[in-house]
Amino acid sequence: MNQAHFASPALKEAPKHERIIQAALRVFAEHGLHGTAVPPIAAEAGVGVGTLYRYFDGKEALINAVFRDTKQRLQEHLLDGLDLMHPTRPLFNTLWARLTTFARQQPEAFQFLEMQDHHSYLNAESRSQEQALLIPLGMMVIIGQRTGLLSERMKPDLAIALFWGAFVGVFKAERLGYLTLTDDDLERARDACWLAIAAQPGDTTP
Amino acid sequence: MNQAHFASPALKEAPKHERIIQAALRVFAEHGLHGTAVPPIAAEAGVGVGTLYRYFDGKEALINAVFRDTKQRLQEHLLDGLDLMHPTRPLFNTLWARLTTFARQQPEAFQFLEMQDHHSYLNAESRSQEQALLIPLGMMVIIGQRTGLLSERMKPDLAIALFWGAFVGVFKAERLGYLTLTDDDLERARDACWLAIAAQPGDTTP
DNA sequence: ATTTACGGAATGAACATTCATTCACCATCA
DNA sequence: TGATGGTGAATGAATGTTCATTCCGTAAAT
Numbered sequence: 001m002n003q004a005h006f007a008s009p010a011l012k013e014a015p016k017h018e019r020i021i022q023a024a025l026r027v028f029a030e031h032g033l034h035g036t037a038v039p040p041i042a043a044e045a046g047v048g049v050g051t052l053y054r055y056f057d058g059k060e061a062l063i064n065a066v067f068r069d070t071k072q073r074l075q076e077h078l079l080d081g082l083d084l085m086h087p088t089r090p091l092f093n094t095l096w097a098r099l100t101t102f103a104r105q106q107p108e109a110f111q112f113l114e115m116q117d118h119h120s121y122l123n124a125e126s127r128s129q130e131q132a133l134l135i136p137l138g139m140m141v142i143i144g145q146r147t148g149l150l151s152e153r154m155k156p157d158l159a160i161a162l163f164w165g166a167f168v169g170v171f172k173a174e175r176l177g178y179l180t181l182t183d184d185d186l187e188r189a190r191d192a193c194w195l196a197i198a199a200q201p202g203d204t205t206p
Numbered sequence: 207m208n209q210a211h212f213a214s215p216a217l218k219e220a221p222k223h224e225r226i227i228q229a230a231l232r233v234f235a236e237h238g239l240h241g242t243a244v245p246p247i248a249a250e251a252g253v254g255v256g257t258l259y260r261y262f263d264g265k266e267a268l269i270n271a272v273f274r275d276t277k278q279r280l281q282e283h284l285l286d287g288l289d290l291m292h293p294t295r296p297l298f299n300t301l302w303a304r305l306t307t308f309a310r311q312q313p314e315a316f317q318f319l320e321m322q323d324h325h326s327y328l329n330a331e332s333r334s335q336e337q338a339l340l341i342p343l344g345m346m347v348i349i350g351q352r353t354g355l356l357s358e359r360m361k362p363d364l365a366i367a368l369f370w371g372a373f374v375g376v377f378k379a380e381r382l383g384y385l386t387l388t389d390d391d392l393e394r395a396r397d398a399c400w401l402a403i404a405a406q407p408g409d410t411t412p
Numbered sequence: 413a414t415t416t417a418c419g420g421a422a423t424g425a426a427c428a429t430t431c432a433t434t435c436a437c438c439a440t441c442a
Numbered sequence: 443t444g445a446t447g448g449t450g451a452a453t454g455a456a457t458g459t460t461c462a463t464t465c466c467g468t469a470a471a472t
Binding site: 031032033034035111114115116117119120134151153154155157158159161162163164165166167168169170172173176178179181185188189191192193195196197200 | 237238239240241317320321322323325326340357359360361363364365366367368369370371372373374375376378379382384385387391394395397398399401402403406
């Protein structure tokens with residue numbers, strides 16, 4: 001809590017708080033939330049168990065911290081510098097490309113965020129972190145529908161769930177070995193998703 | 207092992223083996239695989255813990271039994287009586303409708319099958335059960351592509367992963383409370399998925 | 413010298429699994 | 443018909459293990 005917080009670590013490793021979160025992410029992604037014990041997380045982080053409990057109140061608090069940190073990294077990776085209020089086809093392609101690089105460069109983070117068993121652990125603050133990503137996306141879809149870019153057939157939340165699910169499904173299939181994805185495959189999947197949510201030629205925009 | 211096996215239970219409940227599997231499915235779906243202890247499963251099934259171990263070698267064997275049973279129920283629910291070798295748009299609609307009734311009528315089964323943490327438990331026999339569903343679907347897509355019904359842009363496995371992921375994403379969003387799905391919503395989602403995988407008007411079929 | 417950070421053995425709770433015992437049912441015999 | 447004995451299913455308290463968390467001795471920092 002003092003000024004030393006930033007003074008020394010320049011020559012040292014990342015601060016313990018950060019190291020523990022990253023280590024926890026890796027172990028959680030591999031073994032699941034219930035499936036990982038706390039001591040292995042400490043070991044992966046290179047700290048003692050007691051140290052971990054100095055930084056986090058317990059396993060549940062750690063899970064929430066990992067969740068928020070990871071969700072925020074995804075959010076920034078996806079949205080930083082984009083003007084969602086003027087959706088276009090190239091913007092859609094950019095979003096897809098960013099999702100792809102995230103899933104490719106941070107596979108543990110991507111997998112962790114898609115785990116089911118979060119929701120029994122997450123507290124209010126973590127839940128609100130979800131909204132930070134969903135609300136801008138929802139607004140983008142609404143504007144896209146108003147401007148005739150996206151189909152108005154589906155309500156925005158449904159379009160997002162469909163698109164997101166398709167993306168997750170494709171990468172999940174690759175992770176489980178049902179599939180290998182070339183760059184070409186990803187472009188074709190992207191275009192297919194676009195067809196699913198884009199306005200159709202025959203659509204009317206009264 | 208004698209003739210009494212079938213003599214009396216006509217007036218009693220389902221055989222214990224079956225009751226345990228169904229109970230396990232419910233508890234697993236709610237608390238996850240690592241998250242559920244064995245005694246609560248026995249309690250849910252209305253049998254003693256020891257009885258459960260008479261029927262299954264252990265927790266892992268039980269998980270495999272539940273997985274195979276559930277996957278097979280899904281497979282039969284989806285494919286029974288359908289002629290996948292002659293894909294049409296109505297056949298696609300039927301598949302979607304069957305998926306929907308499965309997800310609606312057996313939500314625990316649907317949720318259980320989408321859990322991540324299976325794969326560290328599943329044995330060879332369980333894994334091959336997966337194929338029993340994927341192979342026919344894959345063949346259907348291949349034929350659909352050959353006959354000009356489905357787009358040939360994506361390889362069959364990719365099309366399946368995309369479609370399946372979209373469906374799962376929509377129902378997962380509903381289960382987590384991000385969405386409520388009317389019958390109308392489901393039809394629109396179905397049509398959007400169709401657009402994603404169907405042959406486009408401009409496609410050539412040489 | 414005092415405070416703060418650290419590590420890892422120690423602790424008690426919860427877990428998966430076992431096993432000695434009970435119980436229900438049927439065949440045999442009086 | 444009623445009593446006796448045999449058989450295997452059913453049970454849940456007991457067992458050893460694993461887990462989340464604590465605690466205390468030591469090291470670093472101020």
